[in-house]
Amino acid sequence: MGVIRWQLILPILIIELILIGLALFDWFRTKETNGHRWMWLFIILIINPFGPILYFLIGRKH
Amino acid sequence: MMQWLAVFRRENLENWRNFKWIWVPIVFILLGVMDPISMYYLPKILEATGGLPEAASLNLPQYRPEDIIMASLSQFSQLGVLIIVLMTMGLIARERRSGVAELVLVKPVKYRTYITAKWSATSLLVLVSLTCGLLMSWYYTNILFGVLSFQQFLQVWGFYSFWLLFVVSISMFMNTLVKNSGAVAFLTFMTIILSSIVTKIFSKYLVWSPNRLSEYIMDTINTGTVPGELLGTAGMSSVLILLLITGSVFMLRTKEMA
Numbered sequence: 001m002g003v004i005r006w007q008l009i010l011p012i013l014i015i016e017l018i019l020i021g022l023a024l025f026d027w028f029r030t031k032e033t034n035g036h037r038w039m040w041l042f043i044i045l046i047i048n049p050f051g052p053i054l055y056f057l058i059g060r061k062h
Numbered sequence: 063m064m065q066w067l068a069v070f071r072r073e074n075l076e077n078w079r080n081f082k083w084i085w086v087p088i089v090f091i092l093l094g095v096m097d098p099i100s101m102y103y104l105p106k107i108l109e110a111t112g113g114l115p116e117a118a119s120l121n122l123p124q125y126r127p128e129d130i131i132m133a134s135l136s137q138f139s140q141l142g143v144l145i146i147v148l149m150t151m152g153l154i155a156r157e158r159r160s161g162v163a164e165l166v167l168v169k170p171v172k173y174r175t176y177i178t179a180k181w182s183a184t185s186l187l188v189l190v191s192l193t194c195g196l197l198m199s200w201y202y203t204n205i206l207f208g209v210l211s212f213q214q215f216l217q218v219w220g221f222y223s224f225w226l227l228f229v230v231s232i233s234m235f236m237n238t239l240v241k242n243s244g245a246v247a248f249l250t251f252m253t254i255i256l257s258s259i260v261t262k263i264f265s266k267y268l269v270w271s272p273n274r275l276s277e278y279i280m281d282t283i284n285t286g287t288v289p290g291e292l293l294g295t296a297g298m299s300s301v302l303i304l305l306l307i308t309g310s311v312f313m314l315r316t317k318e319m320a
Contacts, residue, residue, distance in 0.1 A: 012092070015092065
């Protein structure tokens with residue numbers, strides 16, 4: 001597998017990190033979420049890359 | 063006009079505050095990039111993980127750049143549309159339930175202004191996201207699979223925009239129909255699914271159905287000429303979008319007056 005071209009993969013990793021970072025930033029700021037607050041932390045961190053998206057779509061309280 | 067700009071700005075600010083302006087483009091970029099990369103690495107992954115006997119020869123189809131960009135489009139049509147619908151399901155419904163809509167509409171803001179400004183702000187967000195996603199898909203396709211001309215990219219981008227704007231308009235209309243955001247999402251999905259089934263059954267007659275945009279876009283980039291059906295479909299989509307917006311204004315007016 002020495003053929004992975006990092007210049008292809010790296011931008012995507014960075015974008016995913018931004019997404020996770022943003023979700024975490026928002027998670028730390030808010031006091032209340034839909035559903036258990038700590039559950040969302042695990043969803044953001046573990047389900048990749050859909051955890052942060054799910055958090056923004058249904059986890060945030062409006 | 064000043065009023066329209068005020069509502070439009072308020073929507074945009076709102077979209078900044080809940081980070082939509084960052085995460086929606088990112089999601090579309092990920093969706094656009096997924097297929098070019100996974101199709102590029104698939105043969106290599108199969109080779110590395112092995113499991114195939116020596117004699118077995120691997121016959122993977124040779125992908126053309128056109129196939130790859132169409133694969134990205136189908137990602138947008140599935141997960142992309144899913145995300146747009148979930149994102150817009152509370153657009154007006156939530157404000158109507160919490161009473162913010164009344165606060166806005168008590169001031170002399172016209173229903174027409176309120177609806178068109180909201181539609182424009184959402185459409186702008188969706189179009190910018192689609193542009194980011196398609197650009198990345200186009201870029202990776204060019205690097206990994208071969209050249210797809212800028213003209214082809216523009217054709218895909220321009221005509222596919224009609225489909226996403228159509229989805230936004232349906233969702234907007236459902237927002238004025240019911241107050242529950244879950245019901246809005248459900249009705250929007252049902253409309254999209256039903257229209258696609260009806261289009262499949264009566265494909266002989268429904269030549270200009272918006273559901274056939276992707277199909278015609280594929281013909282366009284494969285043959286290099288824009289078929290008349292595609293122009294007709296784009297025109298029909300615009301008409302339907304206008305009807306949905308007008309319908310939303312009408313529904314909101316009758317609902318709020320009652």
